[in-house]
Amino acid sequence: MPVLDFQRIFEKSPGLYLVLAPDADFTILAVTDAYLRATMTRREDILGRALFDVFPDNPEDLHANGTRNLRASLEHALATRAPDVMSLQKYDIPRPGGGFEERYWNPVNTPVLGDDGQVLSLIHQVEDMTEVVRLMRRGEQAHGELLALQRLVRARADLHALMENAPAAMAVLRGPTHIYDYANAEYLQLVGRAEVVGRPLREVLPEIAAQGFMEVLDRAYATGEPFIADELVVRLDRSGTGNLEERYLNFVFHPTRAPDRSVDGIFIQAVDVTPQVRARKEVEEERARLHAVLENAPMAVAIADTSGRVVLANKRIETELHHPAHATNRPVDYHQWPILRPDGTPIATEDYPLLRGLRGLEAHGEELSYRFGDGSLGVVEAHYGPARDTEGNIIASVVFFRDITQRKRLEAERQNFFALVEHSADFIAIASPDQRLIYVNPAGRTLVGVDEAMVPHTFIRDYWAPETMDLVHQVLPRMLEGQTVRFEGLLVHFKTGERIDLDVSLLGIVDARTREPLFLACICRDIRQRRAQEQETRERAGFEQQLIGIVSHDLRNPISAIILSTATQLRRRDLDERLRQPLGRILSSAERANRLIRDLLDFTQARLGGGLPMRPGPMDFHAFTRQVLDEIQVSHPERELRVEQQGDGTGAWDADRLAQLVGNLLGNALAYSPEGSPVRVTTLGEAREVVLVVHNTGTPIPAELLPRLFQPMQRGSSGGTRNRSVGLGLYIVDQIVRAHGGSITVASKPDEGTTFTVRLPRRPFSTSN
Numbered sequence: 001m002p003v004l005d006f007q008r009i010f011e012k013s014p015g016l017y018l019v020l021a022p023d024a025d026f027t028i029l030a031v032t033d034a035y036l037r038a039t040m041t042r043r044e045d046i047l048g049r050a051l052f053d054v055f056p057d058n059p060e061d062l063h064a065n066g067t068r069n070l071r072a073s074l075e076h077a078l079a080t081r082a083p084d085v086m087s088l089q090k091y092d093i094p095r096p097g098g099g100f101e102e103r104y105w106n107p108v109n110t111p112v113l114g115d116d117g118q119v120l121s122l123i124h125q126v127e128d129m130t131e132v133v134r135l136m137r138r139g140e141q142a143h144g145e146l147l148a149l150q151r152l153v154r155a156r157a158d159l160h161a162l163m164e165n166a167p168a169a170m171a172v173l174r175g176p177t178h179i180y181d182y183a184n185a186e187y188l189q190l191v192g193r194a195e196v197v198g199r200p201l202r203e204v205l206p207e208i209a210a211q212g213f214m215e216v217l218d219r220a221y222a223t224g225e226p227f228i229a230d231e232l233v234v235r236l237d238r239s240g241t242g243n244l245e246e247r248y249l250n251f252v253f254h255p256t257r258a259p260d261r262s263v264d265g266i267f268i269q270a271v272d273v274t275p276q277v278r279a280r281k282e283v284e285e286e287r288a289r290l291h292a293v294l295e296n297a298p299m300a301v302a303i304a305d306t307s308g309r310v311v312l313a314n315k316r317i318e319t320e321l322h323h324p325a326h327a328t329n330r331p332v333d334y335h336q337w338p339i340l341r342p343d344g345t346p347i348a349t350e351d352y353p354l355l356r357g358l359r360g361l362e363a364h365g366e367e368l369s370y371r372f373g374d375g376s377l378g379v380v381e382a383h384y385g386p387a388r389d390t391e392g393n394i395i396a397s398v399v400f401f402r403d404i405t406q407r408k409r410l411e412a413e414r415q416n417f418f419a420l421v422e423h424s425a426d427f428i429a430i431a432s433p434d435q436r437l438i439y440v441n442p443a444g445r446t447l448v449g450v451d452e453a454m455v456p457h458t459f460i461r462d463y464w465a466p467e468t469m470d471l472v473h474q475v476l477p478r479m480l481e482g483q484t485v486r487f488e489g490l491l492v493h494f495k496t497g498e499r500i501d502l503d504v505s506l507l508g509i510v511d512a513r514t515r516e517p518l519f520l521a522c523i524c525r526d527i528r529q530r531r532a533q534e535q536e537t538r539e540r541a542g543f544e545q546q547l548i549g550i551v552s553h554d555l556r557n558p559i560s561a562i563i564l565s566t567a568t569q570l571r572r573r574d575l576d577e578r579l580r581q582p583l584g585r586i587l588s589s590a591e592r593a594n595r596l597i598r599d600l601l602d603f604t605q606a607r608l609g610g611g612l613p614m615r616p617g618p619m620d621f622h623a624f625t626r627q628v629l630d631e632i633q634v635s636h637p638e639r640e641l642r643v644e645q646q647g648d649g650t651g652a653w654d655a656d657r658l659a660q661l662v663g664n665l666l667g668n669a670l671a672y673s674p675e676g677s678p679v680r681v682t683t684l685g686e687a688r689e690v691v692l693v694v695h696n697t698g699t700p701i702p703a704e705l706l707p708r709l710f711q712p713m714q715r716g717s718s719g720g721t722r723n724r725s726v727g728l729g730l731y732i733v734d735q736i737v738r739a740h741g742g743s744i745t746v747a748s749k750p751d752e753g754t755t756f757t758v759r760l761p762r763r764p765f766s767t768s769n
Helices: 006-012 033-039 066-080 130-154 159-164 185-191 206-211 213-223 274-295 316-321 331-336 353-358 405-423 442-448 452-457 466-480 528-570 577-608 621-635 655-671 729-739
Strands: 016-020 028-031 104-113 119-128 169-174 179-183 227-236 245-257 263-272 300-305 310-313 363-371 377-388 394-403 427-431 437-440 484-492 499-510 517-526 617-620 641-646 650-653 679-685 689-696 743-749 753-761
Touching (some): 033 119, 066 104, 130 227, 185 263, 300 353, 316 394, 353 363, 353 377, 466 484, 466 517, 528 577, 617 655, 650 655, 655 689, 729 753
Antiparallel strands (some): 016 028, 016 119, 227 245, 300 310, 363 377, 427 437, 427 517, 484 499, 499 517, 617 650
């Protein structure tokens, strides 16, 4: 069941309603369109404002009491929590152009109560009685003329003859029981009776008793005040069959007086205006239907009479043109709707569509430049022409406007879009929801070898390789819901059968309101060249890594022989002291070369072999770290190594790899810290893991290097060559940490130095990465 928009229903209701807040200002919360039209206001101008700020008393009316009486009624409704019906109230309203317009209203104020009985809001309902009051005034004037006529007739001897031949129904009733003393022929024909004189009205016309006329006659007889009514409905049994016939009458019940000025009867004058009322009502109904059609037309409508005065401007005027419906009483007023020439200047007054229509000109779909009420420029579509009577005379001019700015903008964007699509190097295609192709751009047609004329006769399945089509079938339901899907797939060349690698984006275009699928779109990019480049890169990288591994492995044996031979010579007691120093340099260089080879072999194994192999065994993390530090201290006696150890250090790790990790981090700290500065090493035993922290002072690692510090061939500093390496140390550290299932982080700031923090679980997750 659709959800009802009660606010829209309220705003479009035909009654004249305001919804007011129960506060001191009676703030306006909601208003119907009918109320806005009746009071010549706009919704955005009155919502949220105090009622009496919007509708103050007419300052030119010294006797104005509208605001006082209305406030008293609203406060009474609030206090009693019950509706308050006001009597006829004169309450003038402001005109948009200045001044006030005289109005009369019948207001009713009704509180809206919540479940707890408290007032949530007030409904202020009014009925515009202005025209009724004006008609009553005319009736009083007519009544005065009637009295003058009566005095004149009484002064003449031929009164009876005059009444008998009057074009109105006349009768005279005598006494409190209203006995007919006289009735002219027009009256007898009106009521459908032949003889009435001497009989009481109630007996002659019993059908009017239930319609309240007897009470009106009694009151006129008792008070001496006349009763005047225009177009009052009276139901009469004119045929005597009991079938009541409805007639519209203008009549006067005027008391007659005896010489002593006491009321002695009622003079009745009635004019049957039934044909005129029915004809007018038909015209009014037709006019109301026409007005309703025009008012609710999906386009802005304006009608001008032969003088050029705009007699109707429907509510769509404000929506389409972003201007209120101005008072347009003369041609110069048309410039309130600024239609522009191509150069941006206003058009001449005589060129406005309504005035052109009055000259007999017409147009259908003419596009005009327009400056909207918010100052923006746009385009409106105009349909205009003359309205003629049956004799062909121009009696009015009619114009229909529609704001087509967005449509023109979309058309331009669509043209630009299709220009981009037409010149795109990618494969772009559009299909209907039944998978029949509608469009393929030139690059796409060239890619798959299909002719433009052939495209509408093809289906999606004709373009894809079978395995890709299987995937398309799987994602098709998601596309029909408006989703976008990306994958890599294969198109097939129509003529050669070549399979083409593509990066594919499939998307569904659905109706924004109904979510019904409208089109299926496909955007593909040829990735054959990228694939070839990726393959070439992989092969080159593999070759380079294999070459590094082979070279490193072949260098390890001669380096090991140099180390062994040099160490053996240095252990000789009879070694000439002159040879000990150069042999020591040879051993140090060989050991450094051996470490470089080891790093290269680890790098190759990590990249090609899927990670470093692990052989964990039980050990004490604190004792092992202390042992490695002692060995490093021997080779760096000039540096201070500060050690702090806390907690349980037992666990299972690969001793060789752990020594390599500690050695690389400590060597890094010694290499990049000032000579003479201490290096702090902290080991902590926590509940599930152990922590190694290595800290040094000195120049921090540049911030731009931190994200890639643990990648191969990276160093934390680009300055100097004192400790140059191939940049694999931290990469190997990271691989050892990963192989143990741990983590490593680094922080480096000018005022705090550089800190590496390693966290290792007490037992690795597996024996290999």
